[in-house]
Amino acid sequence: MIESGEKEKLMELLRERLVECGWKDEMKALCRAYIKKKGTNNVTVDDLVHVITPKGRASIPDSIKTELLLRIRAFLASAAL
């Protein structure tokens, strides 16, 4: 799926959907809050990713999950033929 470039397309679609529904802005706000709490000099990227990931995963709207799953399934079905 990666080699055909399909993964890239799906990633782009996912990014678009997440921006549309405001998820990205939410995550940005969470990051800002965390950085404010810790102080700008005490945070590394790893830190942020570690903290944000569970919250991010949990807050993705179901409609987006469904859409992506359907597309992946469709692609796999067509690739298997």
Next chain:
Amino acid sequence: MSSKINHHHQNDKTNGQIFPQPCPHLADFHARNGTKPFRAIQDCLHIKPPGGRAAIRRDSSEVPRCGVCGDSSCPRLYACMACAAVSCHVPPHSSHVAIHATKTSSACSHEIAVDVDRAELFCCACRDQVYDRDFDAAVVLAHTTSIIQSSKPENLRKRRRIDYRPWSPDLRERSLMVNNASPIDSMSSSNGDLPRGLRGLNNLGNTCFMNSVLQALFHTPPLRNYFLSDRHNRYYCQSKNGVRLCLACDLDTMFSAIFCGDRMPYSPAKFLYSWWRHASNLASYEQQDAHEFFISMLDGIHEKVEKDQHKPRSQGNGDCCIAHRVFSGILRSDVMCMACGFTSTTFDPCVDFSLDLEPNQGSSMKTSSTKTNHSCNCEADGMNSSQNCGISTLMGCLDRFTRPERLGSDQKFFCQQCQVRQESLKQMSIRKLPLVSCFHIKRFEHSSVRKMSRKVDRYLQFPLSLDMAPYLSSSILRSRFGNRFFPFDGDESNTLNEPSSEFELFAVVTHTGKLDAGHYVTYLRLSNKWYKCDDAWITEVNENTVRAAQGYMMFYVQKMLYYKASEKQGTS
């Protein structure tokens, strides 16, 4: 796994920009690799349309894999700057890139790597992202060379300014001022507690649309100052020779009437008649749209006053008339072809911002409180967190206005590079802010398909102070190019925040009722008190009343022109 090294990145200021100092490993890398160590990677920088994301690939179809575990699906893959080995980095499970970094040889150190999907630098030893001006310059260069710019040259900036010369009155001028001036305090205190400049306007037959806009304009600081300082004198105005009408003269008449201190409601009959002659299609006793009247009036002033200037400049400059000088701004529209990334940029002048009020601003993931809006605990002044409560806010509407929008397949744009019509992405931003921003909320929907119109009653929350910085072209462009050396937007200590992007609310025109049977009322903010102007009746009201009102047009003035008067009334 190596332990986390915690050190403080000092910030140093260059040209007013906060720039983080390089970590010792990055500095070391620079020292070992000459003056332009990142130029070597220029060839590998590929900009992916349509988002313009920069990626590192040796050839455009390469699929990077971790050299150690062969995994290509992990979210972050880093390529070592020294030997181009790709490794994955998935803390806290495994970090092959950290292991790679420990391989130091005498010739080069393998501590600096670059994220292959985002083109961002990473220091494996510090386990943190690092920033480098040279690298970012290479990325921006790749962006601009891959997209042919066709934007207009920025000669809109060429405005000559007069040198400031200090002045203080001499004896003759001083005596002139004293003899021709009358003290304000004594007059206003005898006329009740309303401050100067507040006077009711009689309704002449469904003219509340006009009265409400006029009240807002009377207290628009630059406009008020212009007319009260006699910049347009109705006795000497040339354009009124014969039967020609001059709306600016009628406006001057009204300003004199409103600010003279008389408290009896004023009837703007002459102005109404003049305006009917100017906008004859709207001349009737039916209720009109306040926003339509506003635009028509600005147009009226523009036409007439322009005759004074012998060289009409482009409207964006705002030099043509007082209406444009106060209200006119410049919008930037970028249309980007989804196929090749070619961006076409146009600049258009505007006198106001018409914003859509769409339902449901991104509240799908949080359970929104269904109580009435003012009992919600969110901060009212321009915080994005209010979106979580499911309320529409003015900033939400502005976000929507400047969000990239995909133009559908029926609106394909002709791309100059591809020479065919392609699907494209359009994004609006504000190139130049006006002195006074008027936000018009599109509450009246006219559907020609269904041959009916309806009104959107949805409540909109608006702040008293508004910072327009995130909607400027500079901010929008910055966010498009990704995480570069442009400093991150700190909230309080944002050194790039020009003082002229902060605005204060001073007037709100509200509409209540139905589409065809409604009423306009204006709320004015003077000396930090709010006054309700309902045709001929003016009363002082509580700030919460204003916040709860259904805003239709909101007027904001640049903070430096807004005088937060002291308790003593009379100055505003």
